[in-house]
Amino acid sequence: MSDPAIDIHSLEFAWKGQSRLLAIERFTVARGERVFIKGPSGSGKSTLLGLIGGVLAPQSGTIRLIGTALSELDAGGRDRFRGEHFGFIFQMFNLIPYLTVRENVLLPLQFSAARRRRIAGSEPQHEALRLLEALGLTVDGLLERPVTELSIGQQQRVAAARALIGRPDIVVADEPTSALDADTRVSFLKLLMHECGTFGTTLLFVSHDSSLSAQFDRTLSMSDINDLRAPAH
């Protein structure tokens, strides 16, 4: 348990044909730590998440996640690693519109045997229901509902349950609350934090709304992480 959840070293990244966007000398997140990252759009937040998620590869430097260097994995290995250890919550449109709530929540289990194993103790749908309830979503016949019938707030909770199912090591939330109203935002965050806390899940929470930062172990801004000045555009 000594390896940090995220350990980035001497990283440099530029989009093809563009000047450098990110230069990170060192960025670490301990296991179970809940980190708030704030920064305006265009500051490289999404790119950083893409790098950590393993869908982008840096030009130089290393990214070690819970002891595994991403550069040592091939593209398929990184996909498998992401499916096994990560949960993602996006700003909106998190759900597959043609699947029910249950199918959406259980989706990560379809692609990762490790996450299936981690909930082996109970039926997957019981676990799904438990997570949804823990996140404050109690609706009759919830599991079999088409997700398109849910409100945005409810959809974000379903997305959070999907990110958390099968106990991933790291949950990455990219502006998950920006589409929610103030009350829902606070309660959503509280429940998410609580659920992460229960299993010691590392939480990387990205938002431009610094009013939420108080509840986190640590707050960073993109300019703290990125050694480059924010690009002009």
Added chain:
Amino acid sequence: MAMPVLNLALKSLWNRRTTALLTISAIAVSVALLLGVQKLRTAAREGFANTVSGVDLIVGARSGPLNLLLYSVFRVGDATANVSWASYQKIARHPDVAWTIPISLGDSHRGFRVMGTDHSYFEHYRFGGTRELRFDSGGPFHDLYDAVLGADVARTLGYRLGDSIVIAHGVGNVSFAEHKDKPFRIAGILAPTGTPVDRTVHVSLEAITAIHIDWQSGMQAPEGFRVSADEARLRDLTPDSITAFLVGMRSRVMTFTMQRAINDYRQEPLLAILPGVALSQLWELVGIADTALMVIAAFVVLAGLLGMLTAILTSLNERRREMAVLRAVGARPRHIFALLVAEAGLLASVGVAAGVCLTYLLLLAGRPLLERRFGIFVGVSGLSALDLEVLGTVVLAALLMGVLPALRAYRNTLSDGLQIRV
């Protein structure tokens, strides 16, 4: 990992069921057309090969085999010369010959050929394997001026039993010289056969002699020298010659010997042909048309598949975020690739299955009509190996086409990553 992808493809298609249903319908209709053409083509080819069956030899004056086949069986074209009655009698009485059907052509009725023959025609003529000529109403000719109509003739011209018809001299559609003085009574109407029999007016050989008794070099004798219908009955109506005749041998084994004997016949230049051989030669000529039909049907299927391709491609942009979500939960680009190929495969498979059902429904519904109107007998049999091969090719083509949107989605997912571009 195959199951989740297939499952996703199914649900995603169900989510877009209106488009999917239309795509499937297009494929189903095109596949039904293809299968239908194929089935009809097989049936038509068999029907053609069986236009005349059970006949061992066709004999006529010496000309080309195709020419002889065309005028004796298909009533197309004309004989260049006739067979003398004496030669016909000699061959007909040969001990190895079981029966003969004489054919005397040259006249017509409103565009349909008139054929003189005798009762052996109704007794021995076979088509479509072992099918005999059947009467829808009436029976064979008994009186000198009785006629038996093929099914098409009666249907097209609206004739009933007992109606009176006049035969025209020559085979033109509009003939000014008619055998008006010797009208015929319709004694029988044959059931459809799907062969040229349907388009033939049958009378006795004696009737052919009778209506020409006072004709010379294509002209009727002037008034006063004519022979009335009743006077003709008293004359000797044995013909001088006939156009051709069909031969049934007592034993098949003797066919070739007889053919050679007829072809070497000294007294008269004759030609004997094997109908099967001549029919397949003729099919090689006619068959081009049905190959063309098949090619057209194949293009219609291609159009159906292109419709599917369009439907999938247009859906791709609005589905980019769906792909990004799948990537985020651990789907690999090849899963995205497989998802889209699976969608194409599913659409085509369901379309093909629906097309097969549609074909059989149409065949079952259309069979009586095909049989009555065209005499085409389409067996509602299972799918032939060739059918399965064709259907397999359609699905395979769809999968190959699916590669195009799949590749595009694959590239999109690689460049989009986890970013959701709306």
